[in-house]
Amino acid sequence: MRNALILMVGLLWPCYTIAQTTQSSFLRIYTEEYAPWNFTREDEVTGLNTELIQQLLDKLSLRGRFEIVPWGRAQLFTQTQADSCFFSAVRSAEREKLYQWVGPLSREYVQLFSTDPAHPKFNQFADAAELLIGGQTADAYTDYGMEQGLKIERIAEIPVNLAMLQLKRIDLWLAGSVGGPYIAAQKGIRIYPVASSADVFELWMACNLQVPEAVIDNLNRTLQLSKQDGTLDAIMQRYQE
Template sequence: MSRMLITCFVLATLSYSGVASALTLTTEDYPPFNMPTDGGKVGGISTEIVQEALKRAKLDAKIELLPWERSLSMAKSQADVCVYSAVRNAEREKSFKWVGPLVADEITLFAKADSPIKISSLDDAKKYKVGAYNGDAYGDFAEKQGLKMERVVQDVQNLPKLAAGRIDLWVGGAKSGMFKAGREGFKGKIKPVFQLGDPKDSEMWLACNKGMADEVVNKLNDAVKSIVNDGTAERIGKKYQ
C-alpha cells in the first residue's frame, strides 16, 4: 500500500472515530430536566438519561450549558453536536436527527397564586398577556394558538415579571414551572390555571445535527428505549420529585 493510501486510511479512521466518540451536547438551564449542579456540572432528569444512554451506547460526549438559542444554533450548524431537551415540532422536524423522547412536561399557563384569573378555554386565555422566552417551543405553541406573547431572553426573567404584574400569565412546563418557582424564590407564589395542547406536544428529545452518523443516532435511540423499558428512566425521574 502506498504512503498516500495509508495516510488517507488513517485520516478516514480518525474522522470516523471522532464521529463516534467526540460528541458535544448543548442544553439550557431548564430544571428539573437540565440544570447546573453544586459541583459545577450539568444535572437533571434529561441529563441523567442522556448520560446513561451514552454509557450504554459506548459513546463519549461533553455537555455545555448555554443560552437556549445558542444551544439550538450550535446543533443546527455544527457536526457532532446535539441539543436537549428539545420539543420535536413541525418547524424543527427537518432540521435535526432525533433521539427519544427523553421526557415530557405538559404545556401549562401559570398565574400568581393570589390571581383571580380563571381559564376554562383557550379563548379565555387570549385576553391576557403571556410571558415566554426567545426560542422556546412552548411559547411558540402558545403564540400559534392566538395568545398575546411577551418574550424575554431567559426564562428566569418571567417569574419576577409575573410577580410584579407586568405579565398576566407565564407559559412553561407543568413540572419545570413549579420547580423553577421553588428554586428562584417563588415557591407557593404561582399556580397552574390551564393546560395547552396534547401531551405529545410536550415531549422533549435529544436533537442532533443532520450530519450526525445514522449509526450513532440509532445506538442512542436503542439505548434510550432500553432505559425506558427497564424502568431506569422512571427511577431517575423520581429522584427529582
C-alpha cells in the first residue's frame, strides 16, 4: 500500500508542476493613463515602465495582458484576482503587506503645478495650504500631499485634473515631476512647477499575494540585470528623444 501511494504521488507530481507553471506563466497587468510611464497609443498599452515590464516577461518566457483601467479599479482587481499585478505604484506603508513587489521600475518627485509661469513658488507644500489642489482618487501622491497639509480635491481621471486647472476650478495640480509635464505637453498644455517634495518616490509593480514567489523573485532578478545590461537605458533614451 505504501509503495502504491508513493507511485501515485510520483505520477501526480509532474502534473501538479505543469499546472503550477501554466498558472504562473500568464499575468493580467493593470495600469492607468499616466505617461510617459504607462499610456495608450494606437490602441496599445505602452510607456517606459510598460516596455520595461514587457522586456522582463519576454526574458522569462512569461505572457502578460496589459489593460488600462481607472487607478482605484487597478488596485481592486489586483487584490481580488490571483494572477494579476498593477503598476506604476508607490510602495507605501499602507500597501506594503497587500501585495508582492517588483521594482523599483522608476523614480520621480511629487510637485505642484500651475499654468501661470509667474505663479509664486513655495518652499514646501504646507505653504500652499490655503489653495485648492487637484489630486487623484486612490493615489499615494495625493495621500502624501494631504499629509503635508494640502487641501486636495480627489478626481478619478488625470485629464479631468488638467481641464480643471485650465478652467481655474482648481488652483494647482499635484502630479509627478516626470509624468505631470509629459502628460500636459502631450495635450499641448504648458505647466510650471511651484513646489516640490523633499522625498523621491519609487514606482513599482505590485502583484497579488497568490502569484508564485518564484515568479516575483525571477522578475526582480531579471529587472536588476536589465538595469546593468543597458536595457533600461535604451528604453529611457527613446522617451527622451
